Every structure is written in structure tokens, then in C-alpha cells.
Amino acid sequence: MFFNRLSPNAVSAKPTFSPTSKSSRRRTQRQLAVLGLAAAMALPAGIGAVAHLRAAEPSGIILAADTQNLSDADKLKAGQKQYTNGQYDEAVATLNSIKRDSLSDDEKKQLDDSMKQADSAAQERKGARAEFEKGQESLNANNAAEALSHFRAAKDNKFADAATRDKADAQIAASQALMQQTGGDAKTLYKRGREEYRKGDWIAARKDLSAAQDAGYKGGFLEESPSAMLAKMDAKEKAQAEKMAKA
Numbered sequence: 001m002f003f004n005r006l007s008p009n010a011v012s013a014k015p016t017f018s019p020t021s022k023s024s025r026r027r028t029q030r031q032l033a034v035l036g037l038a039a040a041m042a043l044p045a046g047i048g049a050v051a052h053l054r055a056a057e058p059s060g061i062i063l064a065a066d067t068q069n070l071s072d073a074d075k076l077k078a079g080q081k082q083y084t085n086g087q088y089d090e091a092v093a094t095l096n097s098i099k100r101d102s103l104s105d106d107e108k109k110q111l112d113d114s115m116k117q118a119d120s121a122a123q124e125r126k127g128a129r130a131e132f133e134k135g136q137e138s139l140n141a142n143n144a145a146e147a148l149s150h151f152r153a154a155k156d157n158k159f160a161d162a163a164t165r166d167k168a169d170a171q172i173a174a175s176q177a178l179m180q181q182t183g184g185d186a187k188t189l190y191k192r193g194r195e196e197y198r199k200g201d202w203i204a205a206r207k208d209l210s211a212a213q214d215a216g217y218k219g220g221f222l223e224e225s226p227s228a229m230l231a232k233m234d235a236k237e238k239a240q241a242e243k244m245a246k247a
Contacts, residue, residue, distance in 0.1 A: 060081070062081055062085065062087065062094075063090075064090060064093060064094070067094050072102040073102075073103065073107060075095075075097060076098060076103065076107055076110060079091045079094035079095040079118065080110070082118075083114060083118045083121065088121040088122040088125055088159065091114070091118040091121075092118045092119055092122050095111060095114055095115050095118060096115075121159045124157060124159035124160075125157075125159045125160060125161060125164075127159075128153075128157035128159060128161075128164050129154070129160075129164055131154040132150065132151065132154040132167060132171075135147045135148075135149075135150030135168070135171060136171065138150060139151075139171060139178070142178065144175045144179040145175075145179060145186065145188055145189050147171070147175045147178075148172060148176065148179070148189070148214060149207050149208050149210075149211040150207075151168045151171045151211075152168075152172060152207060152211045152214060153207040153210075155168035155169060155172065156207075156210065172214060176215060176216075186211075186212050186216060186217035187212070187217055187220075189208045189209075189212035189217070190208070190209065190217050190226055192208045193207070193208030193211075193229070194209070194224075196208060197209065197233070205229070205233070206233060209226040209230055212226045213225075213226040213230070
């Protein structure tokens, strides 16, 4: 037989519930929460790190294993989603695994269009990584101006992955610092970019003029500045794109 501490006049073998029971349960929940936190803190650091990394993973990422048991129509949707997520290599692999004959005519057209987009984006991404590697080689050879040009091209590639862009950013700063230490001439980049611009090689011109601009070159007397030439290229490319869209 037990005495109910909440009611001094009652004696019973069964607990008597009162409004204070809710308060007790809340205290118990808080105590359990504290114990749970203490247990989590006692886990090995590696386990906590893995949990943190998993929590940081984008929720929309589609892995190759996720597409293995899908129908071809669903694989098409998954591949398109991977492209939208920026998973270009994964999108190419998923789309290539689709049996074309199992698709409707509309889905076949979507597959063709999606494959072109994903393959082009994957190649562009490879190009960004290649530019970064070339920049690293130039930097290792103490050719800061050339390195700056390649790193800028890697960073400006809209299909580059975040890791490549971040590394390129850091190496752009390293290249600029080396140019200052060694007296590297940003005008060399400017002259080369200007010549490429005049020849119509705008891809190379944009790379070198951007690098010259990053190195602080603004143009000499009666020289058109790098920013002005870059602005002209942007305007002409925009006009051409609008013209093609109307055609």
C-alpha cells in the first residue's frame, strides 16, 4: 500500500492523477532529452561527423542506386531531375541506361533532348576541371599570368561544380599574389586578349581579358579597358541570342 504524496488524505495502491502529473511528465521528458544529448556527446567523434555530413547532403540528390529498379519512363524523369540538380555525369549514365523502344514517341523526344543537354553539360564540366589543372600546372611553373587566365576560365564556366569554382577562387588569389611578388605583367594578358578579341576568338579573349582585369590592369592611354571589351562581347552575345530566339 502506497501513500499518494499529491493528496495527503488519500491512500491507494493506484496512483492518483492530478494536474501536477503533466508537470511531472514534462520534467521527465526534459530529463530524457538531457540524457539523450549526453549520450550523443559520448559517441565517438567519427560517428558524429558522419551524421553531420549526411545531414548536409542535398535532399534532392539522386544516386545511381536509386534508379536501378525504375521503369524506363521513370528513369527518364530521374535523369532529367539529375540534370536539374547539376548531376551531369549521373544524368548521362541514367539516360544511357534507358531502353528507347519502351518509351512513347513524346518520351523518346524528351530522351533525345535531355541526352544532348546532359552530355553537353558534362563535357563543359570536364572542360572547367581541365582549365583548373592547366592553371595549376602554370602556377607550379611560376607562370602566374597564364595560371590566372586558366583559373578564371574554370571559375566562369557555369557548368563547373562548386568544388572546382571554390578552388579556382583560391588559386586566382594565389596567382595575383605571385604576380605582385614576381612583377608579372598583366599587360601581356591584356594584349593577348585584345588580339583574340579582334580575331573573333571570343572564348580565349574573354579568358585573357578577365584575367588581366583581375590582375588590376585598366588599360593604358588611348587603350580600351578590359572591362569595356568584355561588356561589348556580352552585349553582342546577348543580341545574337535574342535574334536566334526570334527566328
